[in-house]
Amino acid sequence: xxxxxxxxxxLPPTVSTFAPFTALVALQATVYRSVRDCVQxxxxxxxxxxxxxxxxxxxxxxxxxxGLLTLIALCLGRIERFGRQxxxxxxxxxxxxxxxxxxxxxxGYLAASVTVGALCGLSAHLVLAPARxxxxxxxxxxxxxxxMSRRLxxxxxxxxxxxxxxxxxxxxxxxxxxxxxxxxxxxDAIDTEIENSRLHPRHxxxxxxxxxxxxxxxxxxxxxTMDHLRSLTRTLDYALDSGEIQNLPPCFRTASSxxxxxxxxxxxEIGQTSRTxxxxxxxxxxxxxxxxxxxxxxxxxxxxxxxxxxxxxxxLLTDIGRLLAELRSGHKALTQTP
Numbered sequence: 001x002x003x004x005x006x007x008x009x010x011l012p013p014t015v016s017t018f019a020p021f022t023a024l025v026a027l028q029a030t031v032y033r034s035v036r037d038c039v040q041x042x043x044x045x046x047x048x049x050x051x052x053x054x055x056x057x058x059x060x061x062x063x064x065x066x067g068l069l070t071l072i073a074l075c076l077g078r079i080e081r082f083g084r085q086x087x088x089x090x091x092x093x094x095x096x097x098x099x100x101x102x103x104x105x106x107x108g109y110l111a112a113s114v115t116v117g118a119l120c121g122l123s124a125h126l127v128l129a130p131a132r133x134x135x136x137x138x139x140x141x142x143x144x145x146x147x148m149s150r151r152l153x154x155x156x157x158x159x160x161x162x163x164x165x166x167x168x169x170x171x172x173x174x175x176x177x178x179x180x181x182x183x184x185x186x187x188d189a190i191d192t193e194i195e196n197s198r199l200h201p202r203h204x205x206x207x208x209x210x211x212x213x214x215x216x217x218x219x220x221x222x223x224x225t226m227d228h229l230r231s232l233t234r235t236l237d238y239a240l241d242s243g244e245i246q247n248l249p250p251c252f253r254t255a256s257s258x259x260x261x262x263x264x265x266x267x268x269e270i271g272q273t274s275r276t277x278x279x280x281x282x283x284x285x286x287x288x289x290x291x292x293x294x295x296x297x298x299x300x301x302x303x304x305x306x307x308x309x310x311x312x313x314x315x316l317l318t319d320i321g322r323l324l325a326e327l328r329s330g331h332k333a334l335t336q337t338p
Contacts, residue, residue, distance in 0.1 A: 002023075003022070003117040003120035006116050007020075011109050012109055015109045015110045018113040018114050019116045019117035020117060022114045022117025023117040024121065025037055025085075025121065026117070026118055026122050027121050027124065029192060029195075030192065030198070031198070032196070032198035034122060036083070037084065037085065040082055040085040041085045041088055041114070042114065042118060044077070044086065044089045047076055047082075047089050047092075048088065048089040048090065048091065049093070049096045049107045051069060051076070051089070051093050052092075052094075052096035052107070053103075053104060056097060056103075065097075069090075069094075069097055070090060070093075073089045074089075092110070095110065096110060134193065134211050137186070137212060138215050141215045141218050141219050141271055142271045144182060144186060144219070144222055145222060145267050145268060145270060146268065146271065147179060148179065148229065149267045149271075150264075151175075151179075151229070152263060152264040153260070153264050155169075155172075155232060156260035158245075159253055159256055159257040159260065166240045169236055170237060173234065173237060176226060176229065176230045183222055183223050183226065184223070190215050194212050194213075194216065214275070214334060217330075217333055218270060218334060221270065224326055225267070228319055228322045228323040228326055229323065232316070235312070235315050236316075239312055239316075245312075247312075248312065248313065252295065252299065255294075255295045256295060256316055256317070256320065259291055259295070259324075260320065263323055263327065266288070266327050266331075269281050270327065276331070276334065278331075278335050285331065289324055289328075292317065299314070299317065
């Protein structure tokens with residue numbers, strides 16, 4: 001409203017509408033995005049106005065020159081640096097060419113109206129800048145890891161023989177897709193929050209950038225880990241559906257379920273909101289890896305198992321091994337995060 005009032009009072013009515021429109025362009029989700037889009041819009045406006053004035057002065061106002069203006073403006077709008085404001089080159093060019101007849105005085109008023117709108121929009125955004133939600137993003141990552149850890153404990157229960165609900169496992173297979181979508185949503189929210197920290201007039205916690213960077217890295221690790229958890233769930237679903245899980249040696253079921261619980265504990269440590277204890281995580285992963293090697297050696301030495309059981313054991317151990325390797329790789333990447 002302020003942009004329209006100022007432009008209406010200072011500038012001709014033919015250009016006053018551009019002020020509130022530009023103010024709306026300046027009101028984006030973050031201050032950084034507002035400044036970026038506003039600058040892109042101002043550059044697009046200058047390009048469109050300059051193109052219209054040049055064509056009008058060189059060859060006059062004709063139908064074919066309007067078509068030429070449209071063609072050139074659309075080509076310029078495809079330049080990546082204009083971003084989402086590329087189409088504004090043609091729009092501003094149309095107004096400057098048709099309503100302003102390419103006159104310099106009209107283009108000057110147009111530029112002034114756009115500038116008023118940009119200043120009003122940016123001023124409002126700086127005063128009412130979006131609040132920062134660093135802790136909320138960290139907690140969302142922690143909740144995601146907690147959900148994955150609980151599901152891994154549930155799979156350990158099934159592998160150990162304490163539960164054999166096939167329908168429940170199939171439901172979990174579908175549920176992984178929901179968790180994957182939630183992980184993607186969290187990553188997008190963290191990216192927006194990282195952007196929100198740029199040019200923000202109010203500073204939150206001093207370590208906000210580091211916390212957000214770590215949360216983003218942890219979400220990426222969760223996304224990759226989920227692939228192995230889906231594979232493990234498919235394997236257990238097959239084992240339950242075919243009845244082969246009953247043929248697994250009790251010692252193998254106990255040992256492999258213990259490995260899953262160790263992995264679940266490791267995931268809880270990685271996903272916590274506070275900085276992870278690197279030494280403690282190294283011990284957890286090293287112990288789990290050593291236990292995995294021991295179980296693999298026992299599985300290879302077992303001669304009485306049928307080929308089907310050997311295959312199932314090998315598949316389960318492969319899934320667990322890839323899960324532990326992913327957690328180790330993710331832990332190292334997060335440790336290197338400043």
